[in-house]
Amino acid sequence: MFIEFSYAISPQKTYDESCFLDSQAINYTNNQLQVIEPKYNEAIPLNLLRRMGRAVRLGVGGAMEMCIKNNLQPNAIIFSSAVGGLEDCIKFLNQIYVYEEGTLTPTNFVQSTPNAIAGSLALLTKNSSYNTTHVNGANSFLDALLDAQLLMNEGKTSSCLLGCVEEISSYNYNINQLAGLYKDTFISSLDLLKTKSKGSICGEGAAMFYLSPHSQNYEAEIISFFTIQKNSSADEILEEIESMLNKENLEKNAISDLILGYNGDQETQQNYDSLSLFFENSNIYAYKHLTGEYPTSVSFALWMGIKLFKNKELPLSCIKKVSQNIREYVLIYNHYNSKEHSILLLKKGTRE
Amino acid sequence: MSGSIVVSGIGIISAIGNNIEEIHFSLKNGICGIKRAQILKSKYKENFLFGEIPFSNQELIKKYSLSLSEDYTRTDILAEIAFQQAFQDAGWSHECIQSNKTCFISSSTVGGMSEIDELYHDAIHKTNPSVFIQSYAFSAHAKKIVERYEIKGKTAVINTACSSSSNAILLAQRMIEQGYADRAIVGGVDSLSKFTINGFSSLSILSQGYCKAFDQNRDGLNLGESAVYLCLEKESKNTKNYYGKIISGGNANDSFHPSALSDDGKGITLAITSALEKAKLSFENIDFIQAHGTGTPNNDLVETKTMKTLFKRHLPFYSSKTYVGHTLAASGAFGIVTCLLALKNKEIYANLNFQQAIEEINYPPNLINQPFEAKYAMSNAFGFNGNCTSIILQR
Structure with missing residues (x-):
């Protein structure tokens, strides 16, 4: 399998490669590293962008940035995420408890399901091809890669968009903190690798890859x-x-x-x-x-x-x-x- | 290589039975499992009917003599029960389950959100985590099974909303066909949750009564809960008593609307035609369909219209959701199990709660449980965000 194009939105300015690579890395001090997003100006109409939940925006936005810039139309869309749109999920939970199961607005519910990312991308680009989402925890991304490989092995799929989105919110930060995953004290993120304590700091990101089973012009071969x-x-x-x-x-x-x-x-x-x-x-x-x-x-x-x-x-x-x-x-x-x-x-x- | 993968074991628990024999009995006798909920905690238990498995978590643990740690959510418990049944039904040893050529592919859309009060507490409070703190993920049930049974083969968990377990089966089929695995345990699980009940309610697609799939006066779906796992393996001279074969499947996206199907049924058409193409079969070969048939105005209209257009004849179909409600991630695999039972026992099941065909289509479902000899069946599953999947089964 060949990677023809790649793109990442991360807590560093990776969406603009020249920025990430030339400037100093950005330091965070609250143990929660949130991504720096591009403006998606050309990729997504503003009215649609406003209605997107955060995880959907990161996934669809990242994929569109890569696809539009390089004029790509994938034959398959495969996404992966351990938690999906958790921010929307907890927003909907909040509605349930605040309004005591009253009349609720469905937007958060529909966007909380992890397949909303791949589905929204299909909808926006009118792409009806193979479309699936992997949610097997930390193995989700390589599971999705295997799915892409199995599909392309069948010989009928000439390209695949492989996406991965993970978002943090104060809620899952809280849950993971309770579960003991993070450090007890705030540190400078750039000093993370020098720390001698237990736990890590929380991050997030979206990464997109355009895969092909045959290629002469590619960035890397898997x-x-x-x-x-x-x-x-x-x-x-x-x-x-x-x-x-x-x-x-x-x-x-x-x-x-x-x-x-x-x-x-x-x-x-x-x-x-x-x-x-x-x-x-x-x-x-x-x-x-x-x-x-x-x-x-x-x-x-x-x-x-x-x-x-x-x-x-x-x-x-x-x-x-x-x-x-x-x-x-x-x-x-x-x-x-x-x-x-x-x-x-x-x-x-x-x-x- | 199509046609070489057989279903050699089934584990299943739902509102119409706690194992494959009970489920077959209920289907054959038209017994509907949709009722007032007893176990569920939600304001809506007075407003809507549910396909609830009528045992509390403690009752399930006792009934099946399970020895589980306290962090097992309802979803985890249902998955454990169906998983156990499946490999026992297939006669697979623990050694066989632990072979690195046995893959495990599951699916869930609710995951640990069955324990929603605890999730809400843990999300907003900074102290006193609940016992379920590590059990909320969509994959939590699968991780527990992997650990418990020391599964070493490939594992995956799919979430394509209501077509999740159908896509899990499609992935397992590819893994076996291409030699990544010799065997698979595959399926899905979802339990009733205040989260999905409020979600579907906010979309105004829950029925006030019984789900009347394909009826002119249908007014929405009933939510249900279920866990379904199938044992798949390559057909060999050693496979004797099996349920049927998984022939092929098609996956497409309707790319129309987050929670409604397109008028022209583009996604359904593509899923069905690609499944047929892969199986090298034509529309005439399909003898009956287990339709997605949720009972919502939009789904049933588009689905019948598309079936009528594509198949160009009135082929028998029914929705298994009229028996157990919509069991979300498990619903695809549940529908497939009903197809396998129908094919094997040479019968077809009635679409329950039906009175009047949709006027503009006039394409009513099968209404009588009766003997029916068929070779090929198709099972549809469509999910939110356009995810359409169609699977073809053979007797």
Whole structure:
């Protein structure tokens, strides 16, 4: 599978690549990193934009920005989100409790369902093709990628829009905080990777990819990917990664760049440390000080991996170790809550 | 490779029965499970009828001798019951379930929102989390099953609103066809929740009485709850006693309106034609349809109009929602189970609560439970945001 185009909306100004890459990374101090959105001026009529819930706006807006700029008309739309439009969901819940199940307005209800993103995009672009949404927690994004691959393997689908949206709201921040996912004290987000405490900080993002089964002109090729859905030690993860590399006839030294999901939680960093040691000759990068932690953040890592191939400079704070200048294969490893692991192997594309 | 995937086990719980035999009995005898709700906590239990499973969470746990941690929501409990039944019905061992060639694909639209009071509390209070704090996600039920049964194969959870479990089945079929799995446990679950009841009520599409699918005087749907899982496997010389085959499916988006179908039924037409195309079948091959048939003015008009236009003959159809209400994510798989039972037992089920055909179409559903020999059945499921899916089954 080939990635022809990619686009990300994140707590950094990634929607404008030149901004993200040249300027200093933006620091946050409230442990909640919210995305910086483009204006979507040309992508979505203003009257529609106003009526969109936040998750729908991020997903549809991100997809439209990428598709309009590059004149893309996908044959399939596959989205992924661990929580979907939670802001709308809780707004509707609020209505239920405040009005004691009285006469409610349905907008929040309709937009709270995760398939509202892919559905709204289909509606806006009059796209009737294959349309589905994955909600399997932190594995949603790679599940959606597998769905795209299965569909394209059938030979009738020549392109697929793969999207991923995760939004934070004060509500799910609260729920995850109660569940012990975040730090107890406020920190500077850019210092996240230096912290020695438990928990991470909360983030969000939307990432879009335009996939094709055959391509001569592409940003990156997806060589292999898989998920593991249980508490796994570094040895178990490494065993799976080595077996993947074996299948692809690659030595570990072939991995020029390694992107890891370090999130500042000192209790769950061992797997990242072990991989850093194992891939001793690879460049190593981290990203969650820029995005915060969220279930499907591996979609941002994929976007960042593609930027590496395009020989773009990343913010210096992303670089944990530089060993070499050749960029050929990028390996991405991330886990969420130690239980959901994502592994993705990319090869450099033809287009810089 | 079409036609090679068989359904070798079914787990199901709903308002008309707690297992496949009871459900078959109710379908065959036209027993409707839609009633005044007993367990549900909502102001609307006085206004509307529901397809409620008539046991509280504690009663379900006792009835099925389940040993579950206290963070199991109603959705999680229903999923656990149907999942267990499915693999036991197929005779699959724990080893088989734990094989990395066995995938598990589920779906839910309500997820942990069945425990809505706790969710609301946890969303706005900063202390005293409820026991369900980690159980609200759409995928929570699936994560619990994965952990409990140590599933190692591929897992996915779909949410395409009311077509969710049909799309889960479509994905499982692709995974088996392309060798990513040899077997699949696939389906969906949704329980009654104040969230969906208020949602559908705010859209004014809940019926004051029984859902009168395809009737001239239909006035909306009844919400229901259900969990349905199917065991799918490649047909081999070892597969003996199975329910039927999953032949193909089509998925398309109506791209018209967030909560209504287009007049010309574009999404339905595309879903049906792509399912037929993939199966290399034509309209004449389909013997009956389990229609989406929610009982809303919009759905039933567009669905009958499209069936009449496409099939060019009056083929028998019914809506299983007239028995159990609209069970949302589980409804697609529920409809498919009724097709499999009908095909296997050489019968067809009545569309309940029907009196008068929609005048402008005059295309009434099947009204009598009767012997009916069929080879191919089709099951439709359409969801909010345009998600239309059609699945073809074979005896």
